[in-house]
Amino acid sequence: MKIHRISVTKGQLDQxxxxxxxxxxxxGHLRHELMVLKKLLxxxxxxxxxDPILRDVHLSQQFIIGRLLAGKVREGWELLxxxxxxxxxxLGVEKHLPDDxxxxxxxxxxxxxxxxxxxCYKK
Numbered sequence: 001m002k003i004h005r006i007s008v009t010k011g012q013l014d015q016x017x018x019x020x021x022x023x024x025x026x027x028g029h030l031r032h033e034l035m036v037l038k039k040l041l042x043x044x045x046x047x048x049x050x051d052p053i054l055r056d057v058h059l060s061q062q063f064i065i066g067r068l069l070a071g072k073v074r075e076g077w078e079l080l081x082x083x084x085x086x087x088x089x090x091l092g093v094e095k096h097l098p099d100d101x102x103x104x105x106x107x108x109x110x111x112x113x114x115x116x117x118x119x120c121y122k123k
Contacts, residue, residue: 023083030076037069070118077112077119080105 013021044061084090094102112119 019083019087020089023079023087023089026079026083027076030072030079033072034069034076037065037072041065041069074118077108080108 016024041062044058044065047058049055049058084093094105097105
């Protein structure tokens with residue numbers, strides 16, 4: 001993963017339309033939440049204890065974190081539907097996105113357009 005540092009002054013931030021600015025803040029927050037849950041899941045799955053009781057506790061913990069992560073992915077999809085596609089922000093932004101990001105968006109659209117493991121109650 002590459003980390004890019006972008007310095008933005010308050011004046012520059014104020015020039016971004018409010019809907020777009022709100023989306024960027026929400027999507028950044030979502031990313032942070034997803035990364036924390038992913039790291040927690042990886043950490044909880046690192047070692048498998050020999051004791052069967054502790055092994056069951058670790059497994060339960062992994063299931064709980066996995067469900068939280070799946071729920072957060074679902075929330076992220078709702079955020080994209082409402083604040084990115086719904087506001088038509090996508091029309092101005094997508095042409096500037098890297099190819100891998102565009103492909104990831106297409107994969108999300110395809111995944112959530114049908115019944116899936118995260119949104120299993122879809123008709």
